[in-house]
Amino acid sequence: MSYFDAASAAPLHPVARQALLAALDEGWADPARLYREGRRARLLLDAAREAAAEAVGCRADELVFTSSGTRAVHSGIAGVLAGRRRVGRHLIVSAVEHSSVLHAADVHQADGGTLTQVAVDRTGAVDPSAYAAELRQDTALACLQSANHEVGTEQPVADVADACREAGVPLLVDAAQSIGWGPIGGGWSVLTASAHKWGGPPGVGLLVVRKGVRFAAQGPADERESGRAPGFENLPAIVAAAASLRAVRAEAAQEAVRLRELTERIRTRVPRLVPDVEVVGDPERRLPGVVTFSCLYVDGETLLHELDRAGFSVSSGSSCTSSTLTPSHVLRAMGVLSEGNVRVSLPFGAAAEDVERFLEVLPGAVAGVREKLGAPAAETVVRDDVLVVDSLGRRCPIPVIELAKVIGDVPVGGTVRVLSDDEAARLDIPAWCEMRGQEYVGEEPADRGSAYVVRRLS
Amino acid sequence: MSYFDAASAAPLHPVARQALLAALDEGWADPARLYREGRRARLLLDAAREAAAEAVGCRADELVFTSSGTRAVHSGIAGVLAGRRRVGRHLIVSAVEHSSVLHAADVHQADGGTLTQVAVDRTGAVDPSAYAAELRQDTALACLQSANHEVGTEQPVADVADACREAGVPLLVDAAQSIGWGPIGGGWSVLTASAHKWGGPPGVGLLVVRKGVRFAAQGPADERESGRAPGFENLPAIVAAAASLRAVRAEAAQEAVRLRELTERIRTRVPRLVPDVEVVGDPERRLPGVVTFSCLYVDGETLLHELDRAGFSVSSGSSCTSSTLTPSHVLRAMGVLSEGNVRVSLPFGAAAEDVERFLEVLPGAVAGVREKLGAPAAETVVRDDVLVVDSLGRRCPIPVIELAKVIGDVPVGGTVRVLSDDEAARLDIPAWCEMRGQEYVGEEPADRGSAYVVRRLS
Numbered sequence: 001m002s003y004f005d006a007a008s009a010a011p012l013h014p015v016a017r018q019a020l021l022a023a024l025d026e027g028w029a030d031p032a033r034l035y036r037e038g039r040r041a042r043l044l045l046d047a048a049r050e051a052a053a054e055a056v057g058c059r060a061d062e063l064v065f066t067s068s069g070t071r072a073v074h075s076g077i078a079g080v081l082a083g084r085r086r087v088g089r090h091l092i093v094s095a096v097e098h099s100s101v102l103h104a105a106d107v108h109q110a111d112g113g114t115l116t117q118v119a120v121d122r123t124g125a126v127d128p129s130a131y132a133a134e135l136r137q138d139t140a141l142a143c144l145q146s147a148n149h150e151v152g153t154e155q156p157v158a159d160v161a162d163a164c165r166e167a168g169v170p171l172l173v174d175a176a177q178s179i180g181w182g183p184i185g186g187g188w189s190v191l192t193a194s195a196h197k198w199g200g201p202p203g204v205g206l207l208v209v210r211k212g213v214r215f216a217a218q219g220p221a222d223e224r225e226s227g228r229a230p231g232f233e234n235l236p237a238i239v240a241a242a243a244s245l246r247a248v249r250a251e252a253a254q255e256a257v258r259l260r261e262l263t264e265r266i267r268t269r270v271p272r273l274v275p276d277v278e279v280v281g282d283p284e285r286r287l288p289g290v291v292t293f294s295c296l297y298v299d300g301e302t303l304l305h306e307l308d309r310a311g312f313s314v315s316s317g318s319s320c321t322s323s324t325l326t327p328s329h330v331l332r333a334m335g336v337l338s339e340g341n342v343r344v345s346l347p348f349g350a351a352a353e354d355v356e357r358f359l360e361v362l363p364g365a366v367a368g369v370r371e372k373l374g375a376p377a378a379e380t381v382v383r384d385d386v387l388v389v390d391s392l393g394r395r396c397p398i399p400v401i402e403l404a405k406v407i408g409d410v411p412v413g414g415t416v417r418v419l420s421d422d423e424a425a426r427l428d429i430p431a432w433c434e435m436r437g438q439e440y441v442g443e444e445p446a447d448r449g450s451a452y453v454v455r456r457l458s
Numbered sequence: 459m460s461y462f463d464a465a466s467a468a469p470l471h472p473v474a475r476q477a478l479l480a481a482l483d484e485g486w487a488d489p490a491r492l493y494r495e496g497r498r499a500r501l502l503l504d505a506a507r508e509a510a511a512e513a514v515g516c517r518a519d520e521l522v523f524t525s526s527g528t529r530a531v532h533s534g535i536a537g538v539l540a541g542r543r544r545v546g547r548h549l550i551v552s553a554v555e556h557s558s559v560l561h562a563a564d565v566h567q568a569d570g571g572t573l574t575q576v577a578v579d580r581t582g583a584v585d586p587s588a589y590a591a592e593l594r595q596d597t598a599l600a601c602l603q604s605a606n607h608e609v610g611t612e613q614p615v616a617d618v619a620d621a622c623r624e625a626g627v628p629l630l631v632d633a634a635q636s637i638g639w640g641p642i643g644g645g646w647s648v649l650t651a652s653a654h655k656w657g658g659p660p661g662v663g664l665l666v667v668r669k670g671v672r673f674a675a676q677g678p679a680d681e682r683e684s685g686r687a688p689g690f691e692n693l694p695a696i697v698a699a700a701a702s703l704r705a706v707r708a709e710a711a712q713e714a715v716r717l718r719e720l721t722e723r724i725r726t727r728v729p730r731l732v733p734d735v736e737v738v739g740d741p742e743r744r745l746p747g748v749v750t751f752s753c754l755y756v757d758g759e760t761l762l763h764e765l766d767r768a769g770f771s772v773s774s775g776s777s778c779t780s781s782t783l784t785p786s787h788v789l790r791a792m793g794v795l796s797e798g799n800v801r802v803s804l805p806f807g808a809a810a811e812d813v814e815r816f817l818e819v820l821p822g823a824v825a826g827v828r829e830k831l832g833a834p835a836a837e838t839v840v841r842d843d844v845l846v847v848d849s850l851g852r853r854c855p856i857p858v859i860e861l862a863k864v865i866g867d868v869p870v871g872g873t874v875r876v877l878s879d880d881e882a883a884r885l886d887i888p889a890w891c892e893m894r895g896q897e898y899v900g901e902e903p904a905d906r907g908s909a910y911v912v913r914r915l916s
Contacts, residue, residue, distance in 0.1 A: 001494070003487075003493075003495055005487075005488070005491065005493070005495075008487070008488040008491060009486060009487050009488045009690065010486075011486055011487075012482055012486050017482060020482070021479075024470055024475060024478070024659070028467060028468075028469055028470050028654070028660070029461075029463075029466070029467055029469075029771075030463070030466040030467045033463065033466060033771070033773065034759070034762055034763070034766065035461075035463070035762065035765075035766045035770075035771035035772070036459075036766060036771065037461055037463075037771055038771070067525030067526065067529070067661065067689060067692070068525065068688070068689030068690050068692075069689070069690070070680060070688050070689035070690065071525070071688065071689050074677060074678050074688065099680075100678065100680070100688070103678035103679045103680065104678045106678065106679065107677065107678050194690070196486070196690060201482070201692075201694065202486070202690050202691065202692045202693060202694070202695075203525065203661040203692035203695055205689075219532060219565065220532050220558065220561035220562045220564065220565050221561045221564065222528060222557075222558070222561065230526070230528050230529065230532065230558070231525060231526025231527070231528035231529050231663070232467065232526050232527070232528065232652070232654060232660050233660065234525070234526075234659075234660045234661035234692075234695070235660060236659065236660070237660075237661055237692070237695070301492070304492055304493065305492070307493075308492065308493045308494060312493075313487075313491070313493035313494065313495055313496070314493070315491065
């Protein structure tokens with residue numbers, strides 16, 4: 001059993017467990033009360049806030065505990081947008097933010113606000129000057145993650161923060177994936193994080209709002225957590241979150257080196273072990289424990305299932321997994337292959353031998369899936385030098401498999417039209433062309449779905 | 459050490475602790491994932507939902523877990539108001555709802571909605587026919603607590619639910635104080651509750667929305683918990699919440715009889731042991747473990763401090779406690795004395811000998827506070843048969859103490875004018891008149907604060 005999905009949720013750190021147990025006994029009472037149990041709870045809450053603030057690098061009175069990272073993001077974005085409403089209603093996000101940021105942006109747009117999504121390059125990073133160019137007179141808030149949750153790419157937060165500062169626009173940094181590794185540099189204004197990503201318990205997020213940032217908490221009033229996080233404080237979990245953040249930080253420098261070496265093994269060896277693989281994300285500027293790759297001609301859900309049977313728990317941004325029929329917005333924004341996508345995110349303490357075993361198991365698992373999928377017959381029609389592949393009603397990776405099977409049947413210079421109504425084809429057919437040195441001509445509307453036109457170059 | 463503030467937060471039930479520990483090991487992964495840790499987490503979540511739904515008396519797919527009772531109330535009210543916006547924008551609440559309900563109502567009003575607060579009688583209960591009379595064509599939602607959190611009075615939920623059903627208006631029941639004791643009868647439509655009130659951990663609320671109720675979740679989209687509670691599920695706490703609800707229910711019938719007898723001791727003996735005390739709340743239709751009384755000529759915060767020193771943790775709805783300068787809205791709505799207010803709420807398993815010790819300690823504690831406060835000299839001026847007491851700048855209970863000291867100085871039929879700028883005087887001077895058989899003539903504006911006019915009758 002190797003759990004390689006720490007970017008979704010990290011197993012509870014032993015320190016978090018200890019602290020939680022102690023706080024269940026000491027910290028169950030209402031910290032707003034004046035009697036001794038309440039005062040004791042208040043002391044624990046204050047100490048947790050001090051510890052978390054020290055780890056974040058902020059003042060204790062700038063930090064509140066929310067009920068999740070998602071809540072921190074929702075409240076942080078809504079609060080700044082409302083606080084700076086007089087300045088304007090323009091919001092900037094990167095195209096690869098966590099869904100909690102994008103969904104908050106959707107609400108803003110539905111409410112009449114304007115939104116700019118800053119594109120990313122093929123590694124998943126924004127370009128700081130491109131980001132800066134979107135800052136306007138009426139920009140109320142800019143958002144940028146510290147590092148991407150699907151591919152591990154670190155964003156140029158300090159540079160973007162400088163540009164924001166110069167423009168007088170607050171920058172909200174979603175630090176969920178990286179705060180366990182160290183504080184976020186640069187002059188950010190608002191920061192959010194989630195304890196269960198660093199080995200703390202679920203039920204705790206951080207929302208930090210720097211002094212001087214105009215902030216108007218939205219929703220019904222509540223006196224707790226400076227009015228920014230309504231509801232009775234989840235004190236045992238807060239205590240555990242703060243204690244475990246301190247604990248993982250103490251081990252972070254050493255563990256980062258170790259995990260980086262392990263993910264580097266995967267980055268370099270998977271393409272050698274498995275044909276037709278694209279490793280995605282920045283090879284250098286990345287989280288220590290995350291590595292993501294996509295496998296041509298493979299359906300992500302089946303591959304995850306095979307890996308699970310072999311004892312590996314990993315995640316995927318492919319379509320056809322976990323009840324979604326579209327590839328992850330991150331892979332789409334990067335313009336990389338989404339089929340057969342696998343994210344390996346190693347938890348603290350992941351064993352080298354487990355990574356080695358993963359590298360042993362993976363080639364066979366991919367080959368098995370490909371073998372199963374390789375069989376389906378395609379209905380192909382050759383008209384002059386145009387070959388039409390009808391993949392309507394077939395899900396990824398079938399359209400790409402059909403394309404690969406027939407490309408040799410047209411002469412060099414001839415074209416293949418792949419008919420598909422699968423959302424993933426829009427991303428994966430161009431990605432296949434790039435990997436195979438063929439020309440992607442474009443997408444044309446069809447009676448059902450689209451026709452994806454590919455010209456054979458070699 | 460006797461903790462008598464279970465209505466604020468109950469100590470963790472042993473079953474909750476056990477379940478939490480087990481779920482920390484088994485349920486830390488993301489229940490939306492397909493690998494084995496995720497599937498295991500999903501099974502735990504499903505089982506917890508089934509258990510909670512069975513205890514509530516609803517279908518499992520009607521119940522979601524929120525991050526607190528407050529969040530359940532906020533989301534429940536906002537969701538029904540939005541879902542029924544076409545019907546109208548009229549909201550009904552009782553005057554003694556929990557602040558989370560009243561604050562959600564404030565947001566609705568600020569947003570242009572209309573609001574009716576249904577008054578309560580001196581016991582704190584609404585009159586079902588008075589409540590029903592407020593139901594209108596454009597009423598989107600009606601809210602009524604199952605029992606009051608400050609005085610323990612049970613509300614006529616089933617009767618109000620019948621009236622709502624007849625009018626086609628959904629009724630939201632805040633069941634935070636009573637769900638541990640048993641399911642809520644009657645045809646309610648939406649129900650909210652909070653785990654830490656029944657001995658579960660903090661960080662878990664329940665939001666139940668009956669099938670057929672129009673509901674439109676507000677705020678950014680999120681796929682978890684049917685889209686009604688964004689953020690990563692706090693699974694260990696959810697498991698503990700469901701397990702402890704089942705456990706307290708198994709003990710509820712027997713424990714209710716025991717606690718009811720203990721609070722009855724307080725109800726009957728405090729007025730005999732302590733002079734000038736008003737026990738508030740319904741003597742019969744009430745929560746088993748809650749009893750509330752107010753002591754004339756006593757400042758609530760000082761009394762709480764004295765009781766804390768004697769080893770008793772209780773709460774108060776008096777002004778001048780916990781950073782608030784106004785008496786609780788519940789005591790105000792009931793029109794009862796607020797000064798020297800004490801709420802005793804016994805946790806499961808509270809010991810009879812601790813209650814006895816409380817009854818031993820209380821008279822001395824009250825007498826001590828009264829002695830300290832009895833001394834202050836009043837500046838009094840007699841003009842004809844009108845005596846003016848200047849209590850400007852003095853906080854409760856001083857204005858009432860001054861009044862009591864001088865009432866004998868005017869002839870029968872003469873009046874005393876108490877000048878006060880303390881908010882509590884508005885409630886406590888009429889309450890004193892009622893307790894003492896004097897006539898409360900009314901309040902008149904003054905240069906500073908108000909003049910409260912009292913006529914001596916005997």
